[in-house]
Amino acid sequence: MQPTSQRGQDFYARTQAFITQEIEPIEANFWQQCHKLNQSDDWTQWQWPEAYQELRDKARKAGLWNMFLPDDELGAGLSVTDYAPIAELTGRSLIAPHIFNCNAPDSGNMELLWRYGTEAQKARWLTPLIEGKTRSVFCMTEPEVASSDATNMQATAIVDGEEIVLNGRKWWSSGLGDPAVDLLIFMAYTPDESKGRHQQHSMVLVPNDAEGVTIERMLQVFGDYDAPHGHGEVSFDNVRVPIANVIGGPGMGFEIAQGRLGPGRIHHCMRCIGAAEKALEMAIDRGMSRTAFGKPILQLGGNLERIAEARIKIDQARLLTLYAAQKMDEQGTKAALTEISAIKVVAPTVLQEVVDMAMQLHGGMGVCQDTMLPGFYAQARALRLADGPDEVHKTMIAKLELKKRGFGRKKPPSSS
Known part of the structure; x- marks a missing residue:
């Protein structure tokens, strides 16, 4: 089923042709190379095959880039309904979402920054993601609680003057093994007795090399590390970042x-x-x-x-x-x-x-x-x-x- 708008149909046809001509012929060999390159459980050595960046460059030059983003300048400017069939096309391949810079969790993180970020946050974090120069991770799930109820979070984000102090442990942080990752979005408990149950949490932008951030390990899914994307466990030990790194303000998480x-x-x-x-x-x-x-x-x-x-x-x-x-x-x-x-x-x-x-x-x-x-x-x-x-x-x-x-x-x- 194709998109209904002319613009959507154009992106759909070009995406379909790109997948058929550029991705499907090399996908089996691509993943064989990927497994050979990333046999080690040392995630710091993980890398993508050369074809990965080559295909991403081709897709960007073809204008098949950030198609999920409903912005005419930064993305394709498509509605959710028009992008949905294009997302279906990319789902036929395990690599296509990455090639078009439309993969999770980056797509969700980009949309989050696009909708709720300040101009300074967009310049520092969104622009490199939009350009495909960096990758990002969303840190929400925790190992010690039933994370199906997000209000159970034990990790904390406490305002201290012009800084916010982060403590806690997160896991199933998807994409953490990617060598290009430089941003973690950390969601945590920010207690405030004056606010309701769902105004007690904050989202904070954290550089992955901030002092106190430690990637503890990568987690296997059915015995496979999903390298070099990876799903990791990461701890935050008195990590201090500027209060300006909070998205939307404390309690808006x-x-x-x-x-x-x-x-x-x-x-x-x-x-x-x-x-x-x-x-x-x-x-x-x-x-x-x-x-x-x-x-x-x-x-x-x-x-x-x-x-x-x-x-x-x-x-x-x-x-x-x-x-x-x-x-x-x-x-x-x-x-x-x-x-x-x-x-x-x-x-x-x-x-x-x-x-x-x-x-x-x-x-x-x-x-x-x-x-x-x-x-x-x-x-x-x-x-x-x-x-x-x-x-x-x-x-x-x-x-x-x-x-x-x-x-x-x-x-x-x-x-x-």
């Missing part, structure tokens, strides 16, 4: 986080749908090219029915995600909360199911490094936890449905 996560969830979900489409194509090609018991294996054991079910699920997920994108564009993120939570549950689950089916049809090949299927599976399973686990989103949907029927939480009577 939750409000900003909601603005960051809305479009980002559309991007994640559409990339999942693109990956599911690719996995379905791989399943069909494999199933029709191999025979067993005198028939193509696709015609054995109910496999044709599984293909049909995959098609139905993918199309349902796509339509629901595009509906969420359209509602976000027309009415804002708050009005689309039900749809955003729904797609966050649906899209990764559909990808996981379709990839699992494709793996089964590939046999042993489906679980080894010779295809993208293991990478797609890890992506799907991790996304059922990232940006809020399935259960949290389902609870959100249920509460919103109850509220429609008049059973929402009532405000306590005023004491005055």
Whole structure:
């Protein structure tokens, strides 16, 4: 499904051609090189293959750069609805989002700075990210608490005069292994008795080489480090940065986080749908090219029915995600909360199911490094936890449905 605007269709066609001509022919070899270069668990030695920067340079020269950003000068100036099908195209590849400078967490961090950053913050941090000269990390999840409830945060950001002092430990900080990272966005508890429960947290811009910042280790996902992107654990020990590094001001963290996560969830979900489409194509090609018991294996054991079910699920997920994108564009993120939570549950689950089916049809090949299927599976399973686990989103949907029927939480009577 293509974008509706002429501008969106142009970007879609050019992105599709770039992926077909420049990325798909080299992707298998690219990841083989990547694994050879990054066999060490010493993340300080990780690096991208030469083709990585070459492809990024080509994409930028072609104007296929920062397409997620709805800004005519810094990005493509596309609506969320127009960018969504382009995100689906990039999801068919494990490297394409990086090549177009549209990958998480950088895309969310750039949009955060674009929407909420001061001019000084944009000049110092956003411009290098927009230009692809640096990378960034979002530090939110913590190892010692149930991070599905973000108010559980133990990390602190305490204002001390013209500085803010940071303490705590974060993990699953995605992208921390990238050699170009120089910015960490640290979300932490800033206690203020005069404010409500959701005005107690702050987002702070932290140079990754600030005194007191220590990258403790990289975490494996299903036994793989996902190098050189990586997912790390990082500690903050009395890290002091200027108060000017706080985004939006102390206590604004939750409000900003909601603005960051809305479009980002559309991007994640559409990339999942693109990956599911690719996995379905791989399943069909494999199933029709191999025979067993005198028939193509696709015609054995109910496999044709599984293909049909995959098609139905993918199309349902796509339509629901595009509906969420359209509602976000027309009415804002708050009005689309039900749809955003729904797609966050649906899209990764559909990808996981379709990839699992494709793996089964590939046999042993489906679980080894010779295809993208293991990478797609890890992506799907991790996304059922990232940006809020399935259960949290389902609870959100249920509460919103109850509220429609008049059973929402009532405000306590005023004491005055």
